[in-house]
Amino acid sequence: MxxxxxxxxxxxxxxxxxxxxxxxxxxxxxxxxxxxxxxxxxxxxxxxxxxxxxxxxxxxxxxxxxxxxxxxxxxxxxxxxxxxxxxxxxxxxxxxxxxxxxxxxxxxxxxxxxxxxxxxxxxxxSGRTDEQVLRSADLMLDESKFQVTRAGEPVELTPTEYKLLRYLMLNAGQVMTKEQILQHVWQHDFGEGVVEKLVSRLRHKLDAGRRPLIHTVRGFGYRIVEN
CATH class of the missing domain: 3.40.50.2300 (Response regulator)
Structure with a gap:
């Protein structure tokens, strides 16, 4: 891209x-x-x-x-x-x-x-561009409405799940380490286990029998597909 x-x-x-x-x-x-x-x-x-x-x-x-x-x-x-x-x-x-x-x-x-x-x-x-809608494949996140849909179907997320998804979509195609996720989602070091649990919950809600969008890059972290 x-x-x-x-x-x-x-x-x-x-x-x-x-x-x-x-x-x-x-x-x-x-x-x-x-x-x-x-x-x-x-x-x-x-x-x-x-x-x-x-x-x-x-x-x-x-x-x-x-x-x-x-x-x-x-x-x-x-x-x-x-x-x-x-x-x-x-x-x-x-x-x-x-x-x-x-x-x-x-x-x-x-x-x-x-x-x-x-x-x-x-x-x-940081809001210094005019873009308000993030897209990865058939996943869409509307920042103006705090709404997430996949293939047109709404996906209900907690505020923390939404924040994690937004971070991954802002950096679509790039590998985000667990340390980066901890800093940008929580601003505290709660340990890598909490990242793994949150990613697992998010995957469960996003995928639901569809093509997986969040990929694990072993030894490094996670990335979401770009398109």
Whole structure:
């Protein structure tokens, strides 16, 4: 699926010229307005003056790390969605970033199509696009009415089941780890067992003899079919 923007303003914060040029060119061609800075301090100023719709923030910066930048943005009352770029692969660092206000992360090296998909999903999730209906195969979620249907038939979900389904559909085709689901659905670490139980309940309600839509990727997490 190709993800394109509608002129939303994105701020890229990275001190590697190659990464900055790649992101700036890719995002510009995808329909976004792009600003770039190389330091954490410059990022804080750019958010305050430019009010971007989303910040793509490298964790390792020359003056302060991306986690500190994210904390200071929250303290100042500025809360654009934050997509972390990180070369770190540990779960601890990932959970730290998400726990302090980051919305998602991409690990370097990354594929530009994956990054575009995550940018699109974050903007959609934060209400910075005009889309209100999410679709995966014959499944439809209407965000304006909080209604879910499959093949035209209504599916009754609890608020938590709805929140999980919405998260998976916003990231359709991508594998969401249990740690990501815990952070985005509950904002607390209740343990991976609760994710497995919730996914099982959701599958039971969605599938009901139909083609399964939520797939388990063993050792990684879950993904919902894209179309």
């Amino acid at each position: 190709q993800h394109t923007g509608d002129g939303q303003h994105l701020l890229v914060v990275d001190d590697e010229p190659g990464i900055t040029e790649l992101l700036s060119t890719t995002l510009d061609l995808a329909g976004y307005r792009v600003s770039t800075v190389q330091t954490g301090r410059a990022a804080l100023n750019a958010v305050e003056t430019g009010r971007p719709d989303l910040v793509i923030l490298d964790v390792m910066l020359p003056d302060m790390d991306g986690f500190t930048v994210c904390r200071r943005l929250a303290e100042r009352g500025h809360s654009p969605p934050v997509l972390f770029l990180t070369a770190r692969s540990s779960i601890e660092d990932t959970v730290t970033g998400l726990g302090i206000g980051g919305d998602d992360y991409v690990t370097k090296p990354f594929h530009v199509l994956e990054l575009l998909a995550r940018v699109h999903a974050l903007l959609r999730r």
